[in-house]
Amino acid sequence: MEDYAYLFKIVFIGNAGVGKTCLVRRLTQRTFSSGQAATIGVDFMIKTLFVNGLKVKLQIWDTAGQERFRSITQSYYRSAHCLILVYDISSQPSFDSLPHWCRDIDLYTGTGISSGSNRNVFKVLVGNKCDKEREVPEYIAANFADNHNFDLFMETSALESENVERLFHEIAENLVLRSESEKSNTVTRAQNYDVNVKATDKNRIIKQCANCQSL
């Protein structure tokens, strides 16, 4: 039963051991395990949020950071609504490899050539482990995020659950905003059948409720 207004696919990427899986676990299961094993391939989680009274479902694909899984993880970029690039603020190398990741994003989201950076994949930069001793200053990361057209930058801690909920809420809000404006654009500009599927979904939900009450 499609009881949600929006469904967004979110993909976590970043070097191995920066805490992607821990962030996801913290969000979906509210737990933290210090001895988290390395992810193999791709992991999958669901998180439902309410944004402005609308039910938003987040499909979270947690990819392996290890290089050897690059080929399979990259194949998940394409269909994503939002890419979260994670680095470890206590590890300079993980920050240094960010340009490399940015190139991959451009390559594999299918945005690169067609419409530059303004395509509607929502890019987020996250500095994790902000409970630890800092190696990467915040302003440098913020600058980096600006220069590379990231839509959002945030520092989080999966251990202390700092900013985790907020991160996802902001993402969800932004995505909802974005798709709503897009929807209105498409509806007003061209009355074709390319109307966002979610609109019909919402109608259906309402109808079903009406049905129930009438019976």
Add this chain to the structure above:
Amino acid sequence: MGCCGFCSPRYKRLVNNVYPSNPIDGIVKSNLEKLKFYAKSSPEKLDRIGEYFAQRIARDLYRNRFEYVFMGMEAMEQILLTSKTQSLNLFVESFLRVIHQLLESQEPSIQLLATRAFVKFSNIEEDVPSYHRKYDFFVSKFSALCHNNASDLNTRKMLRLAGLNGLKGVIRKTVSDDLQVDIWDETHMDKIVPSLLYNLQDKEVIPGFSVPDSANASTPYDTAEECLRELMSKVTFGNIRSVLKPVLKHLDNHHLWDAQYPDEFAISVFQTIMDSIQNQHSYAVIQILMAHLDEKSKSQRKSFDSSSEATTRVRTGIATVLSSIIAVAAAESIGPSVLEIINSLLRHLRNSINNFQMVSINKEDEKQFQETVINALGEFANNLPDFQKIEIMIFIISKVPPSSSDSKADIRLQDILLKSLLKVSTKYRTVNISHAFPPAFLNPLLALSLAADSNVRITVQLIFQQLLDRHGNLSKLLMPVTLTEIPPLNIEKAYRQDIMFMRKHGPELLSHIYKNLQFANNTPENYNALYTTLALFCIEMSSEETLTEMLRLIFIIQDMTKNSSLTLSQSQHAEIHRLVAAFLHLIAQLTAIPALCAHVDQIIKTRNSKAAWMLPEYDSEMMETKMSEVSEDLLFNKEIISEALRNSGHDTSRLSTPLRDSGSVVDSSKAISTTDLKYVDIDVESTHSSPGIIRKQQEIERINFQDLRNFLNTALTDEQDAREERRAQILLKFKRADFADLVAKSNKNNGVLQTKLNDLFEKLPQMESPNGEVFANAIKNPIFSIQFNQCNNGYQREANDEALSEEEKRSAVAHKSPFNSPLYSLQFPDVFA
């Protein structure tokens, strides 16, 4: 939902009734039957039923009432399986939505349930296409499941199996239907293929995992392989690339090209692919793999960093894979594609040689790579038909740098390319020598046989040996120069074509061998190789002609040592003497001519006592200094040997013709040119004796049509008249003249010749047996005389010439009797005298 049971529509009531009030009771079977019957009888309600089920299951799932979820799924599956109607389509929509929701759950048991249901669904054949159905999520999710890493091994295994089965279901569902989602799309294949490979590779990750119910003990490994096979067997030509690209990427990323663990993974994967792919596509796999190899070596050349060593090993790994699967494709590839493959392999060899010059490269790895590429070449050639092997050999030799070049890289390339040529030639089974050595191949090969590098020369000799050996004698002869008894050889009389070949190219071949012996940098291995080649020559071309040629060569070689102008070291002198001795020993063994054997044995004995260094198997360290002086009795005597041959009925005229008077390098070139001149007439001869077609062509060229017509129209009538007249005269003469005159006339004409002939026959050696002698006296002479008589007489010939004309034939028959008597008289002059 606060609907009262009585007001709800019938389908809802039926669905509700399926669920028991207490989950422990399990599904209500009788009510499920009722629902099934209802669905069957009114299929238009199916979509409503599906929708309602989806609603209920979602609610149960949200409330964690898993028992009800299971029951709901069971009911849905039952309905799905029983109702096979067109309206199933809408029901399937809700069914898939439910599965989607179940897969989103974190509960392993629910995920398993979902995959089971999906597999069941994938086995149903739908006859109505559904264009809008999307499998994106399923592919993503199943791929994720394939990588499951749950801490509990059992769960991990079950979930991975579920993922693999799900992928298999997706493939089965979509591959066969062109209207379905394009499963071959890059986005899907990038997920499916690595997942399969990961499970293939990861079989050790669940070590010693024993399944309690071993009846259906399918491991993720087996399922993954099965799935890969299914995928590959369904791939079409256009999609091969999209399937293979992820494979290559995966192998790159996981560094599996050169991994020995598990079980040389890359090779086994590609073998699986080649096994299951449709035959006509196997060539494309090779092409893609080849392209990947190209890419790798290109990237290596660009970056000479620390990783280049690793990439060399990767390239070796790829080449190994190529060599292990290329055989499958060889049967399918034809024409230009063959040369294309060979060409790119050769290009890799050349690049590798260039890399060799770099200091930073690990030479061992590079060498191994070269070996592997050569192997791949050999494997490939092995599976081609023989005529293509020749083509390939010609192709390879055309790529070899000329023997004149002396840069280090070129020599190395020569060496490597000739090695690959050798590899190909070992796979070629020579039937006809002249086919094995077409001029386009023979000439460059001969040129290379005089290369400056002694190793290259040895390789060339090895190639010769491989191609010459038709009777499997090579292994017996492949030994250092020796006097020991040779194991019985498999010898067959040479074919006509072989002798023709020998006539045409023999002198060239032998003179190259002769030149080969003169190189100052020859090593003992060179001499051994030359010995083996000579011996093979002798055996494969076993004809009298060859034998004399070989002997002639041997004596020239022996004479060479006498020549002081040659810059041969003492040990090389010794080597040459040894080679001569060993070869003559071999010939004596082969021909078994007593006199020859005796002479060879005697010389060997003399050498043994006086100058053992001239014999093979002599310890070279004990070499004396006085070896420079070689007395005549230590050398093989040409006269004695030719006498021995002549006595056993061989034609030794060739042996005695001096080929070269001196063996100096300058003179030898001259000598070769004279021999070439000498063979000009032989060449002509050989063309004359070659099949008639060629000869006819030549004659036709000389006589044009007009000539022929003129000849037919005019000349014949005139000549005919003249001949007719002469014949009439002769006839008249014979009719009128009396017998005595005729006898006298013929005697006068033939007397001198007759006596000459008789004398000649007298002189003939008395080879015949006693009664043969009688025969010769009584019959032979008269027959000869008759023939000469007839020639001189002239009449008989005329009669034969005109035999075609019917009239003349009759006249000849009519006048036969008059000549009978003169003929008889000629035949038996004693009686008539």
